[in-house]
Amino acid sequence: MRKLELLAPAKDLKCGIAAIDCGADAVYIGAARFGARQAVGNSIDDINELCEYAHKFGCKVYVTVNTIIYDNELEDTQKLLNELGRIGVDAILVQDMGITKLQLPQNVALHASTQTDNRSAEKVEWLARHNFDRVVLARELSLEEIRNIHRRVPQTELEVFVHGALCVSYSGVCYASEYCFGRSANRGACAQFCRMKFDLTDKDGNEIINQAHLLSLKDMCRIDSLELLADAGVTSFKIEGRLKDINYVRNVTAAYSNQLNEIISRRGSEYERASSGVCDIRFTPNLNKTFNRGFTDYFLNGRTSDLASFYTPKAMGEYVGKVKEIRGNSFNVAGTTSFANGDGLCFINSNNELEGFRINRAEGNRLFPLRMPRGLRKGIALYRNSDQLFEKELNGDNVQRKLGIRINIKASAEGLHIEAKTCDEKLHINLQKDISLEKAQKSQVDNIKRQISKFGNTIFTVEDVIVEPTDFPWFIPNSILAEIRRQAADELMSRLSENHIDIRTKDHARQIPEKGKGSFHSISSYQQPYMYNIANRLAHSFYEQEGMSDITPAFEIRKPSSPLVMQCRYCLRHELGQCKKSHKQSGLLKEPLHLRLADGRTFRLEFDCKKCQMNIYADE
Template sequence: MRQLELLAPAKNLECGIAAIDHGADAVYIGAARFGARAAVGNSVDDIRTLCQYAHQYGARVYVTVNTIVYDDELADTRALLQQLAEARVDAILVQDMGVRQMAQELGLTVHASTQTDNRTAGKVSWLRSLGFARVVLARELSAQEIADIHRQEPDTELEVFVHGALCVSYSGLCYASQYCFGRSANRGACAQFCRMKFDLLDADGEVLDAQRYFLSLKDMNQSEHLGELIEAGAVSFKIEGRLKDVTYVKNVTAAYSQLLNAYIKQHPGQYERASKGSCTYTFRPDLRKTFNRGYTTYFLHGRQPDIASFDTPKAMGEFVGTVKELRGNSFNVAGVASFSNGDGLCFVNDRRELEGFRVNRVEGNRLFPLKMPANLRPGLRLYRNNDQEMERLLGKKSAERKMTVTMALRATADGFSLQMGDAVASIVAEHQEAQKDPRENIIRQLTKLGGTPFECSEVDIPADFNYFIPSSLLAELRRKTVEAALTLSVSPQPSHIIHQTSAFSPQTSYHLPYLYNASNALARAFYEQQGIQVADAFEVRQPAERLIMQCRHCLRFALGRCVKHGGRKPEWKEPLSLRLGDGRQFRLEFDCRHCQMNIYADE
């Protein structure tokens, strides 16, 4: 059967454990340095603890070492990789080819991060030839494109994003933050250029539209399309969110875990989860109640309208009704949602700005804000971006994960043995004949598995078994068997695939040499062996031609002016530009041949 993996984010150890408890088959977490979220780092000790916890369930831990590194950081990177290998992490996510080389020399399994810009079968084939066991595909790919890659590369594990925030640029090829603010996205310090306001200008400098969030995308949500991604050949389904808190991880992980289980149940004998155990929850997962900027399936079915949120880059949350009537310091809501004191609500005002407020008191569908919003009026759509009842439920223990086992107790020549799954343990003990039926006490003692990942569904005791075993010895036998079972359940590291390195193909090469992101001697030497003369990474030496973003998101299409996709012929004079509030302008190039929008920083 084909294994399916739900991969959840972990900002820290608490989030990692919560992800496992709520149904993740694997988690990805950043180490203290060299991860693509520099603000989120964890000690190797915490990562080791997470590995020990996850491996009880056969779940895996992947560590993001997916930034580019500089020459003076190579020694520290190697030392970190060595520590991670000793901590028994299951794989490393890598962008930098120098880091890949060091990780493989240390025997670590490597996954190609989405930062390596993985959007073609040729690129996936080349990465596999370098020994990458898995490739994380670009978020922009459609289900058909994923299926095409899988058909051409059936032996390569494909990981796809299914939920969370979207970068507007192809990952690894965004230099806007570095150019504008000296903060490199490839170094884990993105300043979120794409979440800023811009004016849209024509070639003559005339303002076509002012102060909009033209590059701010909605959040991805593929919850209704997991089956398509599975059938396309993906094996790992990744939730974005290493900056998100534990309540986000709990809710989203639980929601997708239940959806995966439902799909597997509908296709018996074809699929299974990549880890063990089943979860019970104290809440009903609901993706509407988790941080989101509005949801989109992005390019899953090809180019779609409304993938961006031009009015706000902030979380809007779930739609809860429309404002019906204002009265003094309160108003009522037309809708079926129920509210709680402390809920956070928001709306888009007449100036197309998101405005938020907190509910102080609730009387049915009449709400009393802490302060009445000045721009609230009847007819406005109301959203809840902070659900107090959901936060209350998720703020405490909200799930339990258990592996169901059966036990078999047997008498041995010098005592007793207990088998639990594939694990067997024994004790030396006298065979004392019982004065009354011992079964009830034996079963009660052996099934006291609280505090362990196991629950027992049945204890097999032979019909002629009539021995008295003290409760203390039964407890010892149970403890030894549990320890043996936990040792067996530790997930082995998957063997990394090493093939003969193949040369770059046109599908994997870039026309601008800095796009290879070669920032250290090891990476430059690697590309030279490939026959590629690379330039220094953008972060090392700024190039003369400054292509700072490559986007599948296209403003010409979004504004209904893409003739190729049925829009009207643009009436404006191109090239268009985006202008920041500080006056800096960025030229837009519509590359219709590749159905792509490029953004340039021109002096």
């Protein structure tokens, strides 16, 4: 039986706990430094507390150490790894190959971040040969490509993104932010170049499109494809969003957890959840009500159009109807949607820009904005990107996670024997209570079950109590039953931590591919040598040992002229209906095409139709 893991983002400790309570099997979080989201670092103490909470349910905590590292940071990186090993994190996510030459903590798995640009089976084999237990695949891969990688490297865990923001470039080989603003995506400081406005010009300098978000992709949503991904060999389903707030984490995690549970309810002989416990979620998840730029499943089922969101890089939210009538300082909306004071609405105005406003007062479907939007017109489609009632529901004390247990109490000449085990049978304890038993005047079974089930504020909930013999003729004081209950809770809690350590040690037994597979030369196909992101002496040594002859420093250290700043599977020609493969040659845009920022800087587009790939070069 194969374990399926739902992996949720944690901006901080509070978000991490919320993710676990809403059904995550694992969370990923950044430490104070060296994470690919520089703005959301966390202290060792907070990560330790998160580990302690997560491990109670068999959930795992992965820490991102997935930036490129400079020489003067290697010592601090080693100290961080030592601390992460000490507090018992389950894995570290890595981009910089130099880290593999540091002293890695024992029994902590090594995961290859998506920043290592993992597009092929050859790359996954190569990473596995260098002791990576898991590889986070590029977001751009199709279902068939994922399936083929799993067939080639079945012993290596595969992690894929299933929800959240999409980078237009293959992760790890985007240098646009560093080139334009001195903020390296490989150092966790991306300035979101791809969310900016551009003009599109042709060979003759003619402006084809004026100031649109031509590289801004919609958000990924693969909630309906989890079963297909599992069947293709995926181990971990990853939700993007370490910059997102706690309500985003709650809503999205709960939605995907429910979907995984539905799959396992049908196919329990093949799949099981990677962690334990039952989540009592008292709100109805709705992905449309949480931050999104519109949804796409990206390249999962092959190349499609309508991947980008040209009008805005911001959240539009859910469609709520069209403007029916405007009257003075109010308007009404056609449809059955309910509104609340404080809701945020938006629409695309006549300038093809997103215009937003807040509802001051709602009277049925007649809405009174705080200020009447200038661009609002009859017939315009409205979207709600802030739902006050839903946010209130998410903010409530309406989620808890418990471990279900079954208890068996058996009387014997020596006293009472108590057996307790979790419902998934991953944890089992036995207790002996030596007491003299006295005959009771009436049956004690109901009282024993009632008293022994009172686990109160612990993480345990009693699903069943069996008392033997069934007629149980002896009297047991409530004080003794309370003592048994406390002792059982303490023993279960103690065993939970030990059990997680045992499982982690067992899971960490690596299976390295045989020598000769996954050689460096099978993956050394980058167009530019700086794309290996070599930023320190240990990474230099690593690639030297791999047989690299021309070891070039990372882009962040030595900037080339007219560099390749992005490599994309997304193709602007295809998005505009101008694909050379699928459209007639006549009437196609004249190449080379260029993107132009508002400040005048330009970027040449190169269409590699053989690889079905778009490359973006900075013009000098």
